[in-house]
Amino acid sequence: MNPFIELGIRHDIVNAIAELGFENPTPIQQQAIPALLSGSNDFVGLAQTGTGKTAAFGLPLLELLDFEENHPQALILCPTRELCLQIANDLKNYAKNMPNVHVVAVYGGASISDQLRQIKRGVQIVVATPGRMLDIINRKAINFSEVQFVVLDEADEMLNMGFQEDIDNILSTTPEDKKTWLFSATMPSEVRRIAKKYMTDPFELTMGEKNTGNVNIEHEYYIVRARDKYAAFKRIVDFNPEIFGIVFCRTKIETQEIAEALIKDGYNADSLHGDLSQQQRDKVMKRYRERSLQLLIATDVAARGIDVNDVTHVINYSLPDEIENYTHRSGRTARAGKTGVSIAIINSKELGKIRQIERVIGKKFIKAEIPTGFDVCEKQLFAIVHKVHNVTVNEQQIEQYLPRIYDEFKELSKEEVIKRFASIEFNSFLEYYKNAPDLNAPADDRFARERDGERSGDKYPRSGGRSEYARLFINLGSVDDLNRGDLLNYICNTAKISGRIVGKIDVKGVYSFFEVPHEDSEKVMKGFGGAEFNGRPVRVEVAGEGTSERREGGNRDFKRRDGGSYGSGRREGGYGGGNREGGYNRDRRDGGNSGGGFRDFSGKRREDRSSGGRRRF
Known part of the structure; x- marks a missing residue:
C-alpha cells in the first residue's frame, strides 16, 4: 500500500502525487499530515526549506475542503511571487484528478484584473502575497467570511520583509473560528508572537532542533582578501564543472554587477532581484529551471521560495545581514532528501560570523582552501x-x-x-591558470595587524598612517526606517555609484556614517546636492567637519571608547559592511591588479581570449 494512503490521503490525490515522483513522505509530511487532517487544531510547524512543507499542508487542505462550494475556504499567505506561484501550481498538480478544484495565485507584478476575474468565477483556495491580497481586499473584491483555514508559509520571512501590519489587516477579515497553520524555517521571537496572537493552543511540530540547518548540506568557508574575492569565486566555480548553483549577494546593485561580470567572462549566469519585472523574472527562472543557466545571482528576497530541483551549490558571495537568512539561503540546495554544499566566501574578520552561524544551524563549517590553478x-x-x-x-x-x-x-x-x-x-x-597566484588569505590576519600595532577592528590597510577610505556623515538613520541595506541602496542610487566601493555603514538613530574611497568622496557629496528624503533635505559631509562628528541633539564629540576618533574611517567588519575593498578586474580573471574596486564593465575583455577564449559551460 502507498505510504500516503496510510496517512489518510485518498487514492485520486495519491495517484496524482505518485506521477510527480512522491514515493515516501518526508519527515514533516509523515507527522504533519495526520495532525492537520483532523482539522481541529491550530498548528505550528518548524522545518527547513526543501523538506516538503507545501505537500504537508496542501494535501490535508485538499482532503478537508468542500469543492462543491465555489467560495474561498482556504487562504495561504507567503512572502514572494515565486513562492506564491510555486504553491499554487503544486496544489493544482496534486488535485489534477479531482473535479471542480479552483486555485488562484494573487501576487504583485501581474495583472490584477486577471486575478480579479479568476476570483469572481469562483475559487476555493487563494494563494497570495500580503501586499496584493490587501489591495484586493480593499477593493472589496473578495469575501473571506467563510474561510476555514489560513496558512502562513515562510512566516519568519514575511515578518522580516515587514508584512506584519498587512497580515494583521488581512486576518481581520477572516472568521474567529478558522484554523491557522503556521510554517516556518526558523522560530525567532517575532514568529512566536504571531503564533500567540492568532492561535489557540496550537499543535507544535519541530523537525530537528529549532533553527537548525538541513543535515544533508555540507557547509564550507573560504578565507580570501577582499581584492581577490571575485577571482576566488570564479576559481571555486571552475573547480566544480558540473555546478548548478545560486549565488547570494546582499544588494540588488551587487547582484546585477556580479552577474554582468560573469556573463562577460563567459559564464552562463543571470541575476534575479527586486527591480526586475515579472516578465523578466519569469524569463530568468525559466532559463534556470531548464538549466540553460548554471549560476543564478540573487538577493535574499528575490530567491525566497525558489524551488528548483538538483541545485548542487549555494554560494554566499556576501554573508547575510541576519544570521537566520543563512538557513534560508542554504535551504535552496539539498531539497527533497538530496545532498548539497553551501559555501561562504569571507575575509578573516568574518570568522566570528561563521561561528555564530554554526551555533544557529548546529553544524560545523569546514575550512576549505581555494584550489590552485x-x-x-x-x-x-x-x-x-x-x-x-x-x-x-x-x-x-x-x-x-x-x-x-x-x-x-x-x-x-x-x-x-x-x-x-x-x-x-x-x-x-x-x-x-598558468602562474595563477595563491588566493588563500591567512585566518589570523587580524592578529598580525594587532601585533603590528593596528586596531583589530580596522578593515582597510593604512597607507602612510592614513586610511584609504573617507568617513562620511549623512543625516538619515533608523528613525527614517532605514537599515544598512536600505541606506546602501539609497546612497548608490542617489550618488550614482557602485555598491562595491562603499565601505562600512554605521546606522545610528537620526544620522549615520558610511565609508567610500578618498578619491570618490567629492563625487559622492556632489551627488547628494539637492537630494531629499521624504520631503526633507539630505546632508552629506566628511565626518569631523563642522557638526558632522557631533550628536545632532548636543555638542558632545562622537569618539571611540578607546579614545580614538571615528574620523580615521577605519572599518570594523561585521555583517553590515560586507567586503568592500577592491573588487572586479575586467582585464584579468584571477589575482593580479584587482585592488581598485569595480572596473568599467564596458572595458576590453582579457587579451588572451583570442587564443581559445573562455569556455562556456
Missing part, C-alpha cells in the same frame, strides 16, 4: 573525459558522417585522437 586544470580535464565517455551517441543520425570523420582522423592514432579531444578545452584552462 593546477587543481582546476586537472578537475576540468577529467570533466571533459567523463563527458566524452558518457555521451549518448545517436547512431542513426551520425552514421552518414562517419566515413568523412574516419577519413579526417586516418593519420592519427587512437592515442592522438584522445589527446586532441581532451585538449580542446584543456588548453584554454592551462593558458589561463
Whole structure:
C-alpha cells in the first residue's frame, strides 16, 4: 500500500502525487499530515526549506475542503511571487484528478484584473502575497467570511520583509473560528508572537532542533582578501564543472554587477532581484529551471521560495545581514532528501560570523582552501573525459558522417585522437591558470595587524598612517526606517555609484556614517546636492567637519571608547559592511591588479581570449 494512503490521503490525490515522483513522505509530511487532517487544531510547524512543507499542508487542505462550494475556504499567505506561484501550481498538480478544484495565485507584478476575474468565477483556495491580497481586499473584491483555514508559509520571512501590519489587516477579515497553520524555517521571537496572537493552543511540530540547518548540506568557508574575492569565486566555480548553483549577494546593485561580470567572462549566469519585472523574472527562472543557466545571482528576497530541483551549490558571495537568512539561503540546495554544499566566501574578520552561524544551524563549517590553478586544470580535464565517455551517441543520425570523420582522423592514432579531444578545452584552462597566484588569505590576519600595532577592528590597510577610505556623515538613520541595506541602496542610487566601493555603514538613530574611497568622496557629496528624503533635505559631509562628528541633539564629540576618533574611517567588519575593498578586474580573471574596486564593465575583455577564449559551460 502507498505510504500516503496510510496517512489518510485518498487514492485520486495519491495517484496524482505518485506521477510527480512522491514515493515516501518526508519527515514533516509523515507527522504533519495526520495532525492537520483532523482539522481541529491550530498548528505550528518548524522545518527547513526543501523538506516538503507545501505537500504537508496542501494535501490535508485538499482532503478537508468542500469543492462543491465555489467560495474561498482556504487562504495561504507567503512572502514572494515565486513562492506564491510555486504553491499554487503544486496544489493544482496534486488535485489534477479531482473535479471542480479552483486555485488562484494573487501576487504583485501581474495583472490584477486577471486575478480579479479568476476570483469572481469562483475559487476555493487563494494563494497570495500580503501586499496584493490587501489591495484586493480593499477593493472589496473578495469575501473571506467563510474561510476555514489560513496558512502562513515562510512566516519568519514575511515578518522580516515587514508584512506584519498587512497580515494583521488581512486576518481581520477572516472568521474567529478558522484554523491557522503556521510554517516556518526558523522560530525567532517575532514568529512566536504571531503564533500567540492568532492561535489557540496550537499543535507544535519541530523537525530537528529549532533553527537548525538541513543535515544533508555540507557547509564550507573560504578565507580570501577582499581584492581577490571575485577571482576566488570564479576559481571555486571552475573547480566544480558540473555546478548548478545560486549565488547570494546582499544588494540588488551587487547582484546585477556580479552577474554582468560573469556573463562577460563567459559564464552562463543571470541575476534575479527586486527591480526586475515579472516578465523578466519569469524569463530568468525559466532559463534556470531548464538549466540553460548554471549560476543564478540573487538577493535574499528575490530567491525566497525558489524551488528548483538538483541545485548542487549555494554560494554566499556576501554573508547575510541576519544570521537566520543563512538557513534560508542554504535551504535552496539539498531539497527533497538530496545532498548539497553551501559555501561562504569571507575575509578573516568574518570568522566570528561563521561561528555564530554554526551555533544557529548546529553544524560545523569546514575550512576549505581555494584550489590552485593546477587543481582546476586537472578537475576540468577529467570533466571533459567523463563527458566524452558518457555521451549518448545517436547512431542513426551520425552514421552518414562517419566515413568523412574516419577519413579526417586516418593519420592519427587512437592515442592522438584522445589527446586532441581532451585538449580542446584543456588548453584554454592551462593558458589561463598558468602562474595563477595563491588566493588563500591567512585566518589570523587580524592578529598580525594587532601585533603590528593596528586596531583589530580596522578593515582597510593604512597607507602612510592614513586610511584609504573617507568617513562620511549623512543625516538619515533608523528613525527614517532605514537599515544598512536600505541606506546602501539609497546612497548608490542617489550618488550614482557602485555598491562595491562603499565601505562600512554605521546606522545610528537620526544620522549615520558610511565609508567610500578618498578619491570618490567629492563625487559622492556632489551627488547628494539637492537630494531629499521624504520631503526633507539630505546632508552629506566628511565626518569631523563642522557638526558632522557631533550628536545632532548636543555638542558632545562622537569618539571611540578607546579614545580614538571615528574620523580615521577605519572599518570594523561585521555583517553590515560586507567586503568592500577592491573588487572586479575586467582585464584579468584571477589575482593580479584587482585592488581598485569595480572596473568599467564596458572595458576590453582579457587579451588572451583570442587564443581559445573562455569556455562556456
